[in-house]
Amino acid sequence: MHAPSSSAEPGMFIVEIDDFEGPLDLLLHLIREQDIDVVDIPVSRITRQFLEVIEALDLDSAGEFLEMAATLVRIKAQLLLPRPAGEPGEDPRAELVRRLLEYEQVRVVSHRLRSAEAERIRRLAKGFFPLRPAPRAEEAPLETTWDELLVAAVGVAVQGGDERGHHVPRLLVSLEEKVDLILAALEEARRVEFGRLVRSSPGRVHGVMTLLAGLELSRERRVRLRQSRYFHELWICRPEAEDNRARGDEQSAVGSEP
Amino acid sequence: MRDAQIVEAVLFASDAPLGPEEIARADDTLDEDSVEAAVRALRAEYLESDRAFEIVRIAGGYQLLTRPEYAPYLDRFDTIPRPTRLSGPALEALAIIAYRQPIGRVEIEYIRGVGSTGVIRTLQDRGLVAVVGRGEGIGRPLLYGTTPQFLEHFGFDSIDDLPRPETLPVILKEPSESAFRAEDSQSASGAGPVARISPG
Incomplete structure (x- = not known):
């Protein structure tokens, strides 16, 4: 099992949520990192790992992750329920698997777009060259003293300090x-x-x-x-x-x- | 005056790809075939004389572009305008739109698993996607598709330059087919113990 940090418990993942575009991305990461067969996801384990990751999150920003967590928990529950014998039903994981594979395709395509973009940006069309800005002047050493700075600051504050507020008198009409x-x-x-x-x-x-x-x-x-x-x-x-x-x-x- | 020089002048003066039929408007003697022939001649000429630019086929037209190996030199000029790269989320949404167009926001969000309103707006603002129609169903949702600028941005000649759906293992092309449906339950109604999350 993959454990990127020695301080981590076995099976626990240290991930930065910012690295992930969304819950499907995170899920796919967990699955691929552990060489799990995507059509036979160990829902119990993945759910636990997924929850461990999002537990570290600011929940306000994680609505989509929570939604996915709820979905995982529901699938887990559905797997535990005995299915009526002889009644063929769809694997509760099927829709999730389909989504994961589909999302993986999206990732593949967007990586290809990324490299096509990089290639294209290396070619320039005949462009309009605006005049270059004059070379920047040498940086002058700061010769202002704190006193001068204070005077300047206070002066500005006095100049602009008045008449700035907009007062709304409260009419007292009972x-x-x-x-x-x-x-x-x-x-x-x-x-x-x-x-x-x-x-x-x-x-x-x-x-x-x-x-x-x-x-x-x-x-x-x-x-x-x-x-x-x-x-x-x-x-x-x-x-x-x-x-x-x-x-x-x-x-x-x-x-x-x- | 040679056809090739007329075509060259048009390509030089244009800041966007021009289709052969547009280039042919430059002179009554030109047609699409002679434009294509002129482009071939110019390409051979540029190659021969080792020019720093070449004629590239983009978005169904032709455009004069510098060759990639000169990018490092041009990079030193921070005044040369060039397109900014798209963010990861924007590329994801764009990939989905490119393959599934016309497609609505809710479907995009379901596939990505995250809200995509802002990302779609960004793509629209950059002219890479546009509203191409309205879907059936509640609220007649806006449907998005890619624009010619999309092809230009990625240097594609046509949408067929995207990886062929056949080369992708599954699904992107087929919206709602589950690859893992039990054999006897062919109904797509979602009845039964199906872990179906409804879009939206």
Whole structure:
């Protein structure tokens, strides 16, 4: 059995996961290193070795390796299950073997591509020669002192230090404030236009908070919201105003327009 | 003026392979046959006079390229643009696409055993593969195939320059045939105790 490191337990493999393109690559490596016949994989042993290798991994980056580990474990379990006598079935390993052989072909072909590429790169087409950059100046010795460096650094920091931050002031508009606003307005009148409430304090935040306050009050059945049709003025009404809604068109609920 | 000189001028001025039919457009007296004859004459001439370049058959056309033995000298000029090599994963994905085209991402990933979105994007960005259609099935997945630049990048004349499928022990050509199917269960349905991992 192959053991690349003397400190390794027998049958344990020391591998760098970065050396492998993926779980099939690793599996193939384990199989080929041990001269295992790919059509007769000792699933138990290979599974153990595979798990040993991926155990050393950062699991976040190893999802595909874990998936393969799960597949191996499942195949192992399927091999242990007694198969119904006289019922021919496919070897549980068959699909995996097929994939391994196929992947091995991919490796063969990509190696051939690699050498074809290397050959091709040795031949150059008539190319455009950009002007060569001027030869680099001799490297000047560093004559700056730490003090000068500090001044330079601090100077830059002072120059650019100001006005850099972008401050987003947090608008303090509370829901309670808007609830009070609505209720106060309804003290004076049976109904009030939403637009009028909002116009008293412009700004998107005020509008949104007033609407939320209206919705909240409506949910608590402390007000009723009326709108004659979509995009028309929204009215906030006292709950008892419902009885009077026949009076005005604007008080009929959305959806019951003529 | 000889045919050969006209062809030579065209090849010299071109920065990509040109097919004989394209070269023939240079003059009414030229046709594909006379272009091929001119190329043969030029090749003999270059060989005779030991030029540093030669006419190479690439991607179904002809291109003037320096001979490989001059690469070490040209390597000293870091201003000469040249293609960068592809990474291992990119070569894997490209090999799969080359043999199985048109093929979708999910199939590529199943064969490689790893996600390949980024690698396919890289190959697309470099113009080595392109979307060539859409598959049947859920979501009508994009199907990829190789481009003429693929042939140029590897110096192939045609896709047939890839190792012949017959010379590869198994499978790449046949997507879903299992070589190890028990004799009596010919159904490919995946029924029975089959260790089948569904793509995706």
